[in-house]
Amino acid sequence: MNKENKCVDVEVSAHIGECENESVEPITTPEGPTTIKVPVTLAELNVKTNLVAKICFPDPVLEIKDIKKRVEIVQCRLLLPGIPEYRYDDDFPFEKRTLRLFIKGFVRKNIQYATPSPRSKDCGVSSEIKSFTVKVPFECVTTIKGKDFLTPPQLPFHNNRSEFDFFRAQELGKGFPEKDEFLSSDLSQFHQVSTQFYNELPFCELLRSDIVEWDEAVDRHSFPDSPLKEGVFHELIEKMCLEFTIKVLQNQQVRVMALPPEDHRRC
Known part of the structure; x- marks a missing residue:
């Protein structure tokens, strides 16, 4: 749009003078x-x-x-x-x-x-x-x-990490008595609880x-x-x-x- 075709020149204020105001009650936290x-x-x-x-x-x-x-x-x-x-x-x-x-x-x-x-x-x-x-x-x-x-x-508080495991009983396989079992945790699993503090x-x-x-x-x-x-x-x-x-x-x-x-x- 050409400058000559503008209805209002937005770069110049259409009003100049004093603006009225009145006090309002602010919203505050309850006492x-x-x-x-x-x-x-x-x-x-x-x-x-x-x-x-x-x-x-x-x-x-x-x-x-x-x-x-x-x-x-x-x-x-x-x-x-x-x-x-x-x-x-x-x-x-x-x-x-x-x-x-x-x-x-x-x-x-x-x-x-x-x-x-x-x-x-x-x-x-x-x-x-x-x-x-x-x-x-x-x-x-x-x-x-x-x-x-x-x-x-x-x-600041320390971040911390803690690991935990579950008990698992597994068969020992050939060469061991049938009643004997391998008693331990499962190495194929990993369990952890971690906490992070976002300090100021x-x-x-x-x-x-x-x-x-x-x-x-x-x-x-x-x-x-x-x-x-x-x-x-x-x-x-x-x-x-x-x-x-x-x-x-x-x-x-x-x-x-x-x-x-x-x-x-x-x-």
Whole structure:
């Protein structure tokens, strides 16, 4: 259909103005004890680590104009030990233990720099602004003591497999008395009961990051006969103090008290 033949242009709203609304009463759980499944905060940690990296630029660098940084976490894994299925009481899966958190990520850096232009003259240096993006990797393991958990994680249950057999009496055949029998299980059959638990895996959220860095060129050389000591470099050594805050969570079932509708409206 040609644009001229359209009765209504759907790309343009036919109405503009204020839309009316009115409050409606939400459908809620009846009052009383209720169990909900929600993300529970296990711990909030301030993690510190140090980085040293060598950055090689594709062009000669006259000077650094700006550096934008972003912390990227690609792995944040709390290692949980498995426990048997049986439990002594309701708190058994939530036993407080010292656990280790494996963290892996990058510091993404976008570096804006000036590189000399071929049009430069003896009286000055003409330059072009370019950018170079690199990712500086880091990886560390931090220990969370049992007392430092705001809420202990629910430990995963072991999967299990059990085999069982049936008794079978068979004839021994020639060379044995007729009253004697071969008493055992049947090797031609296999019986098993298996159980798998689909446990909740802890996960992380990144809340804040702070970076203190120190960069220094290691191969800078001046232009020949440059009265202003202008020069360029290709390699940069940087040292970073990286500090970031993460929240460790796990989906758990929590008992809460549901309020009656009138109390809900008062809140």
